[in-house]
Amino acid sequence: xxxxxxxxxxxxxxxxxxxxxxxxxxxxxxxxxxxxxxxxxxxxxxxxxxxxxxxxxxxxxxxxxxxxxxxxxxxxxxxxxxxxxxxxxxxxxxxxxxxxxxxxxxxxxxxxxxxxxxxxxxxxxxxxxxxxxxxxxxxxxxxxxxxxxxxxxxxxxxxxxxxxxxxxxxxxxxxxxxxxxxxxxxxxxxxxxxxxxxxxxxxxxxxxxxxxxxxxxxxxxxxxxxxxxxxxxxxxxxxxxxxxxxxxxxxxxxxxxxxxxxxxxxxxxxxxxxxxxxxxxxxxx
Amino acid sequence: xxxxxxxxxxxxxxxxxxxxxxxxxxxxxxxxxxxxxxxxxxxxxxxxxxxxxxxxxxxxxxxxxxxxxxxxxxxxxxxxxxxxxxxxxxxxxxxxxxxxxxxxxxxxxxxxxxxxxxxxxxxxxxxxxxxxxxxxxxxxxxxxxxxxxxxxxxxxxxxxxxxxxxxxxxxxxxxxxxxxxxxxxxxxxxxxxxxxxxxxxxxxxxxxxxxxxxxxxxxxxxxxxxxxxxxxxxxxxxxxxxxxxxxxxxxxxxxxxxxxxxxxxxxxxxxxxxxxxxxxxxxxxxxxxxxxxxxxxxxxxxxxxxxxxxxxxxxxxx
Numbered sequence: 001x002x003x004x005x006x007x008x009x010x011x012x013x014x015x016x017x018x019x020x021x022x023x024x025x026x027x028x029x030x031x032x033x034x035x036x037x038x039x040x041x042x043x044x045x046x047x048x049x050x051x052x053x054x055x056x057x058x059x060x061x062x063x064x065x066x067x068x069x070x071x072x073x074x075x076x077x078x079x080x081x082x083x084x085x086x087x088x089x090x091x092x093x094x095x096x097x098x099x100x101x102x103x104x105x106x107x108x109x110x111x112x113x114x115x116x117x118x119x120x121x122x123x124x125x126x127x128x129x130x131x132x133x134x135x136x137x138x139x140x141x142x143x144x145x146x147x148x149x150x151x152x153x154x155x156x157x158x159x160x161x162x163x164x165x166x167x168x169x170x171x172x173x174x175x176x177x178x179x180x181x182x183x184x185x186x187x188x189x190x191x192x193x194x195x196x197x198x199x200x201x202x203x204x205x206x207x208x209x210x211x212x213x214x215x216x217x218x219x220x221x222x223x224x225x226x227x228x229x230x231x232x233x234x235x236x237x238x239x240x241x242x243x244x245x246x247x248x249x250x251x252x253x254x255x256x257x258x259x260x261x262x263x264x265x266x267x268x269x270x271x272x273x274x275x276x277x278x279x280x281x282x283x284x285x
Numbered sequence: 286x287x288x289x290x291x292x293x294x295x296x297x298x299x300x301x302x303x304x305x306x307x308x309x310x311x312x313x314x315x316x317x318x319x320x321x322x323x324x325x326x327x328x329x330x331x332x333x334x335x336x337x338x339x340x341x342x343x344x345x346x347x348x349x350x351x352x353x354x355x356x357x358x359x360x361x362x363x364x365x366x367x368x369x370x371x372x373x374x375x376x377x378x379x380x381x382x383x384x385x386x387x388x389x390x391x392x393x394x395x396x397x398x399x400x401x402x403x404x405x406x407x408x409x410x411x412x413x414x415x416x417x418x419x420x421x422x423x424x425x426x427x428x429x430x431x432x433x434x435x436x437x438x439x440x441x442x443x444x445x446x447x448x449x450x451x452x453x454x455x456x457x458x459x460x461x462x463x464x465x466x467x468x469x470x471x472x473x474x475x476x477x478x479x480x481x482x483x484x485x486x487x488x489x490x491x492x493x494x495x496x497x498x499x500x501x502x503x504x505x506x507x508x509x510x511x512x513x514x515x516x517x518x519x520x521x522x523x524x525x526x527x528x529x530x531x532x533x534x535x536x537x538x539x540x541x542x543x544x545x546x547x548x549x550x551x552x553x554x555x556x557x558x559x560x561x562x563x564x565x566x567x568x569x570x571x572x573x574x575x576x577x578x579x580x581x582x583x584x585x586x587x588x589x590x591x592x593x594x595x596x597x598x599x600x601x602x603x
Contacts, residue, residue, distance in 0.1 A: 272519070
């Protein structure tokens with residue numbers, strides 16, 4: 001499971017304040033804590049290959065988004081070499097981050113739709129940026145286009161197919177592609193059916209390429225504004241993993257959630273069971 | 286019809302383990318042995334991915350066994366009362382790569398020998414041969430916990446492979462192996478889940494997993510070899526998949542298990558073929574089968590079986 005720690009995001013008050021006051025300490029603290037939690041979870045092989053990422057999202061507060069992205073990246077890189085997931089819908093902000101990020105540690109550009117009304121070529125731009133940054137730079141692509149977020153299974157799959165096809169045409173390795181079928185808050189009117197649509201879509205997306213493209217989700221979206229947030233996140237993560245999800249943007253500091261990842265991996269026979277299986281995944285040895 | 290080329294590649298590998306310490310590294314061995322390192326299944330990849338050649342550890346018992354069939358015992362009649370001479374014979378005449386001293390004689394139900402005896406045997410064999418040693422207890426937890434720490438201490442600095450520790454009895458021997466700088470055998474009863482658990486337990490005590498060799502227990506041909514094979518294979522696949530807790534080289538006990546089978550020693554068995562060939566063949570077949578599942582160190586007994594298996598290894602791992 002490739003985990004992306006979600007906490008360095010300007011939407012969180014502590015991060016927002018740190019950005020406003022240019023206070024490095026809370027950012028670096030979050031980088032370290034998430035790295036420890038994410039890195040010690042599961043196998044060392046993932047951290048060695050830089051597959052556990054820290055999401056970096058400037059949020060909406062900062063006026064200078066590009067400058068803030070660079071400040072965040074530099075601040076994090078002062079304390080750790082964990083791979084970064086640059087999170088913005090604006091190619092300019094991503095480009096600014098790429099400029100200062102050490103792509104050798106691994107990099108994920110998060111995220112682009114297939115196309116936008118205002119920018120037909122947005123996916124191409126992300127692929128170009130990834131190629132320029134080097135072979136360790138991957139992309140998250142949303143199953144979404146100028147018509148917005150799809151409301152059914154078939155449109156999600158059709159968009160994913162277009163994404164994979166376009167990547168292949170451009171010679172972009174589908175192993176560097178993370179497809180995000182877009183998780184929506186379960187309590188939004190008419191959104192409750194979307195959870196099943198996402199699972200059904202994932203069942204088909206995994207056959208679009210061989211080997212299958214990665215699939216990821218912004219998990220916490222599912223429980224936005226609900227009660228029992230953590231429980232909803234945990235259960236949906238387990239369900240999605242059984243449908244082929246191999247990556248997620250999550251709160252890696254949520255120990256119960258990490259235990260769900262460990263247990264799902266074990267139940268899917270990806271790890272050999274032992275009585276101490278949770279410890280193996282979570283112990284900091 | 287052309288045979289399609291099927292190639293799998295893996296991210297993980299089996300740990301490389303070097304046994305024995307020469308003078309430069311504080312021991313008295315004249316040679317060391319390195320096993321492991323495979324990055325693919327057996328026969329599954331290129332020569333470079335095959336890792337180190339598997340090796341044969343010939344069994345030397347600390348006291349004369351009274352239950353060996355004549356066909357096996359006749360090879361050792363002149364040396365059975367002297368483990369040092371026995372070890373020498375295995376190396377010089379039969380081509381063993383290393384020696385496994387099996388302390389059968391300390392078992393309370395057998396000769397019930399004490400720690401002083403075991404220490405003396407260890408010292409004598411260390412003097413007699415220059416190859417690395419495997420030192421293996423009798424399987425009685427209480428007696429092993431009494432004797433094996435002393436044996437470990439007697440071999441301090443020699444970087445031996447000592448065992449075995451189980452889920453229920455691992456603390457004493459793990460601690461002393463750690464203190465004396467040895468490699469350790471973790472032992473599970475043909476159960477992959479317990480195998481992983483024992484590795485976790487010794488790792489929790491601070492024992493480095495890079496110095497562990499696993500023993501999954503062995504079933505001989507006709508006596509559960511398919512279980513041993515599939516578990517061994519699963520261990521290898523887990524290692525190749527990147528599971529660091531299962532990435533150890535493996536040892537198996539082919540000699541003892543093969544010669545327990547009645548087919549290897551029953552003389553009055555019309556239609557089974559000459560017993561003189563049958564026994565060594567039973568042992569060699571068991572060994573070769575397990576080699577294909579991915580074992581690294583094979584404990585063996587009959588010199589003819591050893592010669593056959595060595596020949597096989599030399600042809601395959603070129």
